[in-house]
Amino acid sequence: EDQVTQSPEALRLQEGESSSLNCSYTVSGLRGLFWYRQDPGKGPEFLFTLYSAGEEKEKERLKATLTKKESFLHITAPKPEDSATYLCAVQARWSARQLTFGSGTQLTVLP
Amino acid sequence: EAGVTQFPSHSVIEKGQTVTLRCDPISGHDNLYWYRRVMGKEIKFLLHFVKESKQDESGMPNNRFLAERTGGTYSTLKVQPAELEDSGVYFCASSPPGQGGFYEQYFGPGTRLTVT
Numbered sequence: 649e650d651q652v653t654q655s656p657e658a659l660r661l662q663e664g665e666s667s668s669l670n671c672s673y674t675v676s677g678l679r680g681l682f683w684y685r686q687d688p689g690k691g692p693e694f695l696f697t698l699y700s701a702g703e704e705k706e707k708e709r710l711k712a713t714l715t716k717k718e719s720f721l722h723i724t725a726p727k728p729e730d731s732a733t734y735l736c737a738v739q740a741r742w743s744a745r746q747l748t749f750g751s752g753t754q755l756t757v758l759p
Numbered sequence: 760e761a762g763v764t765q766f767p768s769h770s771v772i773e774k775g776q777t778v779t780l781r782c783d784p785i786s787g788h789d790n791l792y793w794y795r796r797v798m799g800k801e802i803k804f805l806l807h808f809v810k811e812s813k814q815d816e817s818g819m820p821n822n823r824f825l826a827e828r829t830g831g832t833y834s835t836l837k838v839q840p841a842e843l844e845d846s847g848v849y850f851c852a853s854s855p856p857g858q859g860g861f862y863e864q865y866f867g868p869g870t871r872l873t874v875t
Contacts, residue, residue: 652801682863691763691850691866692802735802745790745854746804746815747864 650675650740652750660756661726669721669753671736681719682747683712684735692735726757761785763867765851771873777839780870782851784833789856790814791834792864793826797847808834809856841874848872 651674661667673681680699684692696705698714705712709730711722721734733754737747764783772778784791793805805824806816810831819826823842828834838845848871852864 684866689868691852691868694863694865697863737802743815745792745807745864746818747792747794747802748804749794749802751801 650738650748652736652738652748654734654736654750654753656753657751658754658756660758661723663727663757663759664725666722666724666726668723669734669755671719671721671750672717673719673736673738673750675738675740675748677741679739679741679743681714682737682739683710683719683721684737686733686735686752695734723755726755728757728759731755731757763851763853763865765849765867765870767870768868769871769873771875772841773875774843775840777837778841778872780836780838780849780851780872782834782836782867784851784853785865787855788853788865789831790854790862790864791828792852792854793834793836794818794850794852794866795847796850797844802850805836838872841872843874846872846874 653672655670683695686692696712701716709724713720733752735752737749766781791808794802796802804818807814808828811828825837848869850869852866854862854864
């Protein structure tokens, strides 16, 4: 069974204090790993897709990396507007297209 | 371009009643998915349509749930009769057509269902 574990569950940072979120996964053949951002009362908002170990993608203050067992979402010099829950999901080769989600990391950036 | 829309945004019903949720995917997206998050747990897959056909319904919890996508456009998810454990947030997502490969899924804002 595919599993996704995210850590920490919650993270509080001061504005400008860089950090990383972790997503560990177990999947029978990874087709892709997805990062989403979710604000309260809204649906997940797509950020990145990573396909293979060693791949990196960046968007503004966010950088996602992938290894064979985990993915990291690095946040550089965060701002209060980066506060949200960040979700990691995997798609297995065996599946049609279903995503298996982790429980998320709730990030709070204090001004 | 309009995103995925869902209706209603919130529904409160009594146990034993019926509720129908609606999802309108992004125009041109053949793939439509239903997910739900219950009791603060992870978002879980329910089913996947390709146009009007059910491609994968392995996540549907039981036969009280019925999903349809007539004409391959919008989709409905009916819960009948609703039970307390059905409370949660139901998300719809869509992705573009295409064989092989895969695409990111774009999510709607969700419908919060409360069964009392």
